[in-house]
Amino acid sequence: METDGEKTATTSLETETSVEKTFEATEVLPWKQQLTIRAFVVSFVLSILFSVIVMKLNLTTGIIPSLNISAGLLGFFFVKTWTKLLEKSGYLKQPFTRQENTVIQTCVVASSGIAFSGGFGSYVLGMSDRVAQLGDKGFLLDTKNPSLGWMIGFLFVVSFIGLFSVVPLRKIMIMDFKLTYPSGTATAHLINSFHTPEGAILAKKKVKTLGKFFSLSFLWGCFQWFFTGGDDCGFASLPTFGNKAYQQKFFFDFSATYVGVGMICSHLTNLSLLLGAILSWGIMWPLIGQHKGHWYDATLSDSNLHGLQGYRVFIGIAIILGDGLYSFVKVFGRSMVALYKQYKTRNTGGILPYNHRPKPEEPFDDKRRSEYFLKDSIPNWFALAGYVAIAAVAIGVLPQIFHQLKWYHVLVMYIVAPVLAFCNAYGCGLTDWSLASTYGKLAIFIIGGWAGASHGGIVAGLAACGVMMNIVSTASDLTQDFKTGYMTLASPRSMFVSQIIGTAMGCIISPCVFWVFYMAFPDIGLPTSKYPAPFASVYRSIALLGIEGVSTLPKHCLTLCIIFFIVAMAVNGLKDLVGEKYAKFIPIPLAMAIPFYLGGYFAIDMCVGSLILFLWHYKNKAEADAYAPAVASGLICGDGIWTMPSSVLALIGVNPPLCLKVLTRRKASMLT
Numbered sequence: 001m002e003t004d005g006e007k008t009a010t011t012s013l014e015t016e017t018s019v020e021k022t023f024e025a026t027e028v029l030p031w032k033q034q035l036t037i038r039a040f041v042v043s044f045v046l047s048i049l050f051s052v053i054v055m056k057l058n059l060t061t062g063i064i065p066s067l068n069i070s071a072g073l074l075g076f077f078f079v080k081t082w083t084k085l086l087e088k089s090g091y092l093k094q095p096f097t098r099q100e101n102t103v104i105q106t107c108v109v110a111s112s113g114i115a116f117s118g119g120f121g122s123y124v125l126g127m128s129d130r131v132a133q134l135g136d137k138g139f140l141l142d143t144k145n146p147s148l149g150w151m152i153g154f155l156f157v158v159s160f161i162g163l164f165s166v167v168p169l170r171k172i173m174i175m176d177f178k179l180t181y182p183s184g185t186a187t188a189h190l191i192n193s194f195h196t197p198e199g200a201i202l203a204k205k206k207v208k209t210l211g212k213f214f215s216l217s218f219l220w221g222c223f224q225w226f227f228t229g230g231d232d233c234g235f236a237s238l239p240t241f242g243n244k245a246y247q248q249k250f251f252f253d254f255s256a257t258y259v260g261v262g263m264i265c266s267h268l269t270n271l272s273l274l275l276g277a278i279l280s281w282g283i284m285w286p287l288i289g290q291h292k293g294h295w296y297d298a299t300l301s302d303s304n305l306h307g308l309q310g311y312r313v314f315i316g317i318a319i320i321l322g323d324g325l326y327s328f329v330k331v332f333g334r335s336m337v338a339l340y341k342q343y344k345t346r347n348t349g350g351i352l353p354y355n356h357r358p359k360p361e362e363p364f365d366d367k368r369r370s371e372y373f374l375k376d377s378i379p380n381w382f383a384l385a386g387y388v389a390i391a392a393v394a395i396g397v398l399p400q401i402f403h404q405l406k407w408y409h410v411l412v413m414y415i416v417a418p419v420l421a422f423c424n425a426y427g428c429g430l431t432d433w434s435l436a437s438t439y440g441k442l443a444i445f446i447i448g449g450w451a452g453a454s455h456g457g458i459v460a461g462l463a464a465c466g467v468m469m470n471i472v473s474t475a476s477d478l479t480q481d482f483k484t485g486y487m488t489l490a491s492p493r494s495m496f497v498s499q500i501i502g503t504a505m506g507c508i509i510s511p512c513v514f515w516v517f518y519m520a521f522p523d524i525g526l527p528t529s530k531y532p533a534p535f536a537s538v539y540r541s542i543a544l545l546g547i548e549g550v551s552t553l554p555k556h557c558l559t560l561c562i563i564f565f566i567v568a569m570a571v572n573g574l575k576d577l578v579g580e581k582y583a584k585f586i587p588i589p590l591a592m593a594i595p596f597y598l599g600g601y602f603a604i605d606m607c608v609g610s611l612i613l614f615l616w617h618y619k620n621k622a623e624a625d626a627y628a629p630a631v632a633s634g635l636i637c638g639d640g641i642w643t644m645p646s647s648v649l650a651l652i653g654v655n656p657p658l659c660l661k662v663l664t665r666r667k668a669s670m671l672t
């Protein structure tokens with residue numbers, strides 16, 4: 001019996017025309033020549049761009065779409081423009097190849113990935129005084145405020161070890177098990193198509209479309225800024241559906257970013273977000289608010305975790321944990337079953353494919369790809385030595401950064417990390433689903449509870465979350481990039497080096513980008529902020545729950561949490577039970593949980609993006625499929641980049657000159 005990964009790979013081989021026949025006459029350069037200076041210059045520029053975008057999404061909704069296609073597209077455009085100018089001037093020494101394009105894409109995704117796994121919108125901000133003041137006042141001392149120095153040091157210590165943990169398994173994952181890694185495969189197909197004559201023409205058109213909507217989005221963000229000179233001012237504060245709906249967080253906030261994200265995310269994701277907003281802010285919170293003074297202290301503000309905010313946060317956490325636990329068991333179970341079947345059906349030569357040679361009956365593409373994938377191997381002793389060396393440094397350094405985290409906590413995590421990294425990389429290859437945040441939440445409970453409330457369990461748990469998230473996230477990212485490199489004939493060594501360089505860039509760029517936001521907006525992380533960073537409060541609440549127990553929750557909150565935890569698992573089970581045909585009509589629990597804390601404004605924006613895409617498909621499906629990702633990327637990139645100038649203006653004290661606000665008749669009459 002075949003696994004899903006094997007079925008997909010077999011189907012792909014049967015239907016795919018020979019890609020490598022197209023490139024057979026093109027020379028594949030040695031791995032060192034695939035790593036060009038121009039590739040890393042372009043990667044650095046794009047890393048800043050994508051880090052800003054990911055950071056903004058982290059600090060607003062926490063929903064981050066895949067930006068691999070945008071990275072590949074923009075990398076192609078920049079280097080192609082560069083080489084064309086050099087070619088005209090007669091200084092072109094090396095043509096632009098798909099291997100170099102893959103290096104750029106790998107480097108950019110590795111760098112911008114640190115903006116997510118670095119936890120700036122979750123565990124890092126969750127340690128701060130700003131977020132701590134929303135919770136139990138008894139733990140205000142169990143904090144560590146962000147600082148540029150320790151954040152950069154922390155990331156350099158923890159971000160590289162995941163890369164070394166999966167290097168020895170690359171052949172097993174890619175060649176023996178033939179895992180599909182859907183995102184890596186899709187990116188490879190995209191890069192391969194760019195470097196054919198027909199694909200290059202289409203890529204230019206896509207880049208032109210992306211540039212047009214990038215400019216429009218940037219100018220729209222700039223235009224909106226002029227009208228935000230005061231509290232609740234600007235287009236984002238207009239009560240588009242009335243004042244009552246606005247008070248319950250239902251309004252259209254004119255964000256090009258969310259509209260673009262909505263065009264990339266599935267219709268089901270966007271509708272699930274809207275359904276979650278209606279269920280929570282439209283029904284549950286008003287009903288629970290009627291029991292103020294009975295279920296919780298009437299003197300508490302709505303932002304206190306022992307008041308209404310407790311229901312918002314902990315019920316949302318229950319759904320997230322229910323969804324995460326189900327996904328973990330499902331992916332882990334499928335991975336172990338598939339791994340066992342692969343082991344049982346392996347060739348008599350053994351599971352480790354060191355003596356693997358392409359078989360004569362293999363398709364031409366597989367032969368060629370296997371040849372180049374095995375050509376530049378990375379010694380296993382190098383990976384093992386790298387892992388041990390980095391682990392030794394981490395055991396000594398991390399307790400110096402977080403005194404609440406002891407050396408034996410770090411040692412235990414680094415002992416179990418390779419197993420978890422393998423599980424995450426394998427599961428990602430089967431399902432395209434990384435469970436990095438789930439492993440991080442698990443570390444919060446285990447290490448936080450182990451440290452205890454009296455020994456800084458909250459900061460210890462959140463720091464452990466950061467260690468685990470970075471290890472398992474970078475491991476799956478590298479394996480995904482190995483798959484892309486396998487399909488574009490990029491050397492494993494060039495993939496590994498570009499991942500190392502991209503990770504190093506991210507360890508510097510991402511903290512600097514976050515620091516600009518942190519210094520420019522003193523209320524960052526608070527529910528009323530422009531950047532509420534919802535997962536910061538969620539992660540701190542998980543740590544608080546792990547060391548304090550459930551006894552401190554508001555009345556009936558635990559009962560509601562248990563109900564929603566079970567419902568989340570049941571809904572996921574139902575989706576798998578009914579099959580793909582009907583599962584598209586069943587909402588996604590994880591997506592429903594996000595608005596429980598934030599409200600429905602961004603869900604409305606994303607549904608507008610879905611509506612635009614739906615109408616575009618109805619009018620011209622082929623055109624929509626070709627250009628919608630470019631339009632969405634342009635909207636996200638333009639609006640995302642504007643946040644940096646606006647943050648700098650806030651830092652130097654330049655305030656918007658105008659205030660656009662809608663007042664009720666009573667308030668307007670009071671002013672006059």
